[in-house]
Each structure stands twice: as structure tokens, then as C-alpha cells.
Amino acid sequence: MTTSPIAITGATGRIGGRVAQRLSAKGAPLRLLVRDLGRAPDLPGAQAVLAPFADGALVQEALTxxxxxxxxxxxxDAERVGQHPAFVDAAAAAGVRHLVYLSFRGASEGSTFTFARDHAATEAHIRDSGMAWTFLRDGFYADFMPGLVGEDGVIxxxxxxxxxxxxxRDDIADAAAAVLADPGAHARRTYTLTGPAALSFNDIASIVGEVQGRQVTYVDETPGGGPGLPRLLRRPRLGGGGVDLDVHRDRRRRARRGDRGRRGAHRAPGDAPARRAAPRRLTAAAGGRGRLSPRRARPERCAACSGPCRARAR
Structure with a gap:
């Protein structure tokens, strides 16, 4: 592990905060870049500095x-496309050698999913920056699923x-902490981080309901009875597991082009086959005990060595 401080952005958030806690517990010196010093976590060996993404001068100073x-x-946010390059340029100017970026599954410049295009543009800017890089691409958070249930018990x-x-999120933080503790072993690699089971929303409703001791059901609102949002978002051209505010418009655009795409869920390298099993941390997020042993987030095969490189905490 490097003797210079490891910089963490988003340290007041759910991912950055978890990563900072894990690295602090290992004794790593940290520099936490935050927008509000009053919300910065108080961790051993950590120094909080004010450095919003859009302020290149403050970011460069914080990363020196x-x-x-x-x-x-x-x-x-609509401004994110401009904020990311500003941060990357400031990091390079400050002398940062390796940037680990939390990206998005299926990031692609040709995606019809807005955020996937944003992340692809950021990845391209990082590649051109001269810094070493590692991209961690995640998707839907298991922790977010219970929050989809309405007061009437319906998703x-x-x-x-x-x-x-x-x-x-804990699995993502474990993977990120492992990469940051030994960045050289993960240079120029892209990892797709997924859970251990491919679940339908009926599965998710069943799991959440069982754990919370109530009936939870899923009501499909797919326009025209199409294949559904998650299936579309599992296709790499559409960018992974997020929610596109323009998805209905995008579906109409594809229909006009005659681009219906193949049906069926895409499974990226490292994904587990579909099965009716509840990831332990999904049941934990719903308020109960998990039924499976913990599974780390799974990386895709490395483009550099074609091997199943693992970004796991040890």
C-alpha cells in the first residue's frame, strides 16, 4: 500500500464513505475530498479537504x-459531463499517477442510456489523461430494492x-478498497461488478416480502407489454442496470429504426446464471438475515490478460 495519502471523493456518500472506512481500518492515510467539511467522516488517518468537482483549482490543490x-x-446532473473532465484534468495536473473510477455497467458512447454515455465519455477522458486507470462498473444496488416498495406493498x-x-454497496466497497490497496495489480483493467444471482422483479418482491414479513408484489408497467426495462438495460448497448428517464422515448426511437434488438437477458462475463436465490446482502438490506454465504462482486475478464482477474478483498 502506498505511503502517500489515498484520495477518496464522495466520502460523505454511501460508496465513498464505505471505501474510506475500509482503508482507514487498514491503516492507510487518506485525503477525503468533500463539498461540505461539516459532513466529512471522522476517521483515523484521514484529512478532509474542500474540493468540489467543478473547482479545478481546489481539486488540484487537494490532490497535490x-x-x-x-x-x-x-x-x-446535467453539469456532470463538464465536471468530470475538470476533475480528471486537475488530478493529472496535481501529479496523480493512478485514478480508480466508479463507472457504470455497459458504459458506451453509442448507448441510448444517458448516464452510460456520460460514463463512457469520462472513461475516454481518463484514458487520454496519461494517468494509469482502473474502471469499476456497477449497476443496480441491492440496497436500493426495498425502497422501491410503495406504502401499499407494491413495486x-x-x-x-x-x-x-x-x-x-458493501461488495462494491470491498472491491474498490482492494484495488486501491494494490493499484498496480489492477492498472488498465475494467471490472464489471454484479451480484451472485440474476433476479426478476417478482423474485425481488418475494424476497423483500419474506424478509419483512408482509406481502410484497410486483406490478409491471412496461408500455405495450415489451421486454421490460431491466432486460433492455442488461444489453451492453443500452448500458447496464440503471433507470433512463428517457427510456420510453428511446424505445420508440429504436422501433422507428427497426432496431428491436435480440430478446433475452444479456449476461456479461462473470455474471451468475439466473436462479431463484436471494443474495445474502439483498435480504440484509430488506431487514433480515441472508440465506446464502457472502459473495464478492464479480469482475469481468481482463482485456489485458484475458484472465478472470479478481478485485477481491483478502
């Missing part, structure tokens, strides 16, 4: 003396019969 930095993507949305391998 840092060799390795963890960049959590900024909040979903509603355009999910159809698609499946999604939801991943726990």
Missing part, C-alpha cells in the same frame, strides 16, 4: 502529493420479465 485517487462519479415499474444481478 496524492499518487492514487478514487473518483466516485458526481451526482446525476411498480417497466421491468417486464427481465432479470438484473443487483449488487450490494
Amino acid at each position: 502529493g496524492v499518487e492514487v485517487a478514487f473518483m466516485v462519479s458526481a451526482s446525476e 411498480r415499474g417497466p421491468g417486464g420479465d427481465g432479470r438484473v444481478a443487483v449488487v450490494a
